[in-house]
Amino acid sequence: MIGTRRRWEKQEEDLSCLITPEKVNEFDQSQAVRDAIIIIGRLCGAHSIEITQAMYTLVRDYLIAQIMIDNANRAGVVAYMTVEEFKRASMEDDRHVVRVLNHKTVDTHGPSVVVLTAHLYNHLKVFFEEMRSKLPLPDDRLEGKQPMFLSWNGKRLQSSQVTKALGSVFKKAGVEGRVHHTLYRKSAVTQCHDKHKEIASHLADLMSHRESTAEKYYRVFDKNKSSVKASQTLHGMMRNTKSKSPIVREEESEEGVDKFAENKDVQGDSATTSRSPWNEDSIEALRTLFKEEISAQSVSMTCVRDKIESNPVLCLEDPKRVYDKVRAEWRYKGNTDSSMELTKLPEETETVNHRVDRMFASNNENMADNSSSHSTDFVSATDTTVKSKGLFSNSQAKVLVELFPDMVNDGKPISKPVIIKRLSECSKGDLFKDYNVVQVVNRIKYERRQKREREQSRKVGVNKLT
Secondary structure, eight states: OHHHHHHHHHHHHHHTTOOOHHHHHHHHTSHHHHHHHHHHHHHHHOSOOOOOHHHHHHHHHHHHHHHHHHHOOOHHHHHHOBHHHHHTOEEETTEEEEEEOSSTTHHHHOSEEEEEOHHHHHHHHHIIIIIGGGSOOSOGGGGGGSBSSBOTTSOBOOHHHHHHHHHHHHHHTTOOSOOOHHHHHHHHHHHHHHHOGGGHHHHHHHHTSOHHHHHHHHHHHHHHHHHHHHHHHHHHHTTOOSOOOHHHHHHHHHHHHHTSHHHHHHHHHHSOOOOOOOOHHHHHHHHHHTHHHHHHTOOOHHHHHHHHTTOTTTTTSOHHHHHHHHHHHHHSTTHHHHTTSOOOOOOOOOOHHHHHHHHHOOOHHHHHHTTTSOGGGOOOOOSOOHHHHHTSOHHHHHHHHHHOHHHHTSOOOOOHHHHHHHHHHSGGGGGGTTSOHHHHHHHHHHHHHHHHHHHHHHHHHHHHHO
């Protein structure tokens, strides 16, 4: 009885701290991951670099984390993967497949499979040839039987040490919350059954467990969804005084849920509606009502809702549509003249650090759509556009520069947790309550790039004078 209760308590604890795709994305774009990739890049062509314990530990733990993210394996699989097994990796489509014999369920499921992308395989190869080979090994004759991942002293890592290494690198990356292999396996099962149920059996093969094991854990989440549906039906059914068929009552229950004010508000902001062109009367009413906001180039959704509620012309308009139109009044004014100006080509020389920044500044939507690709398999431009520039007023931009001088002027890493903390502690943080952290990050990137361009132009001017 006590064991069963503890099992349910453990599931409830895990349910509240699952590793979400957002956390994985935050890890992939962290400074710790960038540093690890830079070290691997430096080792590719240079063989005389002095390897420190900090460098070795960072790269090793980064590789352990990437293997876990792509395979959701147990810690023992990584701990006992040998050099010989890595060298025997075979090709399947565009992936390298490593078969690990020594693991927990080998008697029932056979060798565990570790699938590596081309990038990750190359990183592991550089790690083995340029870093691991310099460790003090107890017996070179048994090199092929030695584990792929060793401690700095050349000793074998136990499963518990691999788990600690994983938690350590996520902590260095600034990802909050516990991170270990078992929790990630549960998180992967949850995501798969929720969004890609059709590959559940394939995932069970990759994770080397029975599909029923995953089903037993996911049943907790499935129960939540079925309970919500039943409650929605019951909400309307028990308030219906007329005798009607179950189908009609179910439809009425959904309508009853939609009658709540909070549901109407969410639907009004997020639902996609067909937008008809603005007529002259509506535009005139909008410019009169929001004259001060247009002049100050600053408006919020709360302000829009409060003002149009009592306006006879705009009261029936969608607040989001009015909000977009008000911002368009100053954002797109005079675009015709500015579009005729010649574009100035950049004069700054790109460095290795710039290329690494550009590789990690990926669009989150592209990552979600291309879920089958590994995070280090693509390079995209920084997601800072004219939209992110025009989103903030001049006064708000100045406040951001004042709050984050280390990120804008000193080139320190842009950290989402640090941004959220400073905005919550500062009284001026209320200016950004209507914006999400991604929008603030993009604006800080834009301000930092503007500063670099000004400094570069100043240097070019000084060189011409001399």
